[in-house]
Amino acid sequence: MRFDRFFVLQPDDAIAYAKERGFFPVDAELESEEIGDGNINYVFRLRDRRSGRSLIIKQGGETARISDAFRITPDRVRIEYEMLKRYNELAPGLVPEVYAYDEVMHAFAMEDLSRLSIMRRALMEHRKLPHFVEHITTFLVQTLFYTTDIAMDPKEKKALVQRYINPDLCEITEDLVYTEPFTDAKRRNDPYPPNREWIERMIYGDGELRREVAKLKWQFMTEAQALIHGDLHTGSIFVDERETKVIDPEFAFFGPIGYDVGNVVANLMFAWANAEATMEDEAARLDYLHWLEQAIAGVVDRFRAKFLAAWHQDARDPLARGIGVAEDYVDRVIVDSAGVTGLELARRIIGLAHVKDITSISDPEKRLKAERTLLRAAKVFIIDRYRHLDGSAFVVTLKTAHREEEKAEKRM
């Protein structure tokens, strides 16, 4: 057999593999394209010219695609496959279907979603997504609340904690999201050169910021609150005007719920900064920014409302029924989400894994302004996270940072 030992597939290998595994008949006229644009894995789209049927094969190598410096266990592919199956049960319709996992080739097959767009691209085209807030908050509550000790049998939950221990991928997040953006500890940060000096002064030079980041990092490393996605940015979501599908849960493990919520919120803010910098028509720009602000606030507020509803309906722990217990719990999750919003904003600007929303801003002055606005907001989200308890507080921090950056620009 050709596929009884691991190697990284090329597009032609993927055709042979898909036929051998029975995903297509041997006489199918397959075309194969590697379409992965993430930092870590390889993604092949296979399509039968005759029937039009298509399928995705996703494969993980022993190092990250972005750099061989990241050696990461291929067991992450098993985690991703199992998570997608679990999500199909917890949040049906909001993830792709998955078909088969191969532990030798570190690959699995899943539904082709190419009728949809990667959300980051859709937002950079300034498309409004009328159902996104409802879909993503349902996804968040279904996958997060229902994997906490409040909703699960604690022993079953502990067995899952063991099953989804994910040390290599957690290490990437601990380094790239928590440590390096605030210290440049491994000397591999990659700030936009005209912004380097500002970042050294305003970010690396801020002791209070580092102290609060340290608390958030220990929380990420120790709080097995729920089975989180672990990388829920807008490159991990497919959308159109009707559908939303979450992909890529290879960073999943039992961690703080706010990590997922904060990632969604921060990535809507990257879209906000992109629209602010690139939309020339003022009326269209203001309209789109308003839609994004409503989406940011909506994610926080609808998450909170649905989380409380799920709690009041399905909490199993007798202590969870006490007056105010659910509200205190969800308030803390929102505060944690604010902290993570700040971390994600900072790391995508300062660290080595950037986002196109920002790097594609071609006017240097506008890119600087976008970056500094988001970094000012990031500091407030991290240091003053306790005063972010509802969606409007998140929007106020973003818009205040924008006004402050405008004032600072005028003083220069």
Ligand code: SR1
């Ligand atoms: C080496 S991986 C860099 C980043 O890409 C992934 O999507 C995660 O966001 C990770 O931090």
Ligand code: MG
């Ligand atoms: Mg990914």
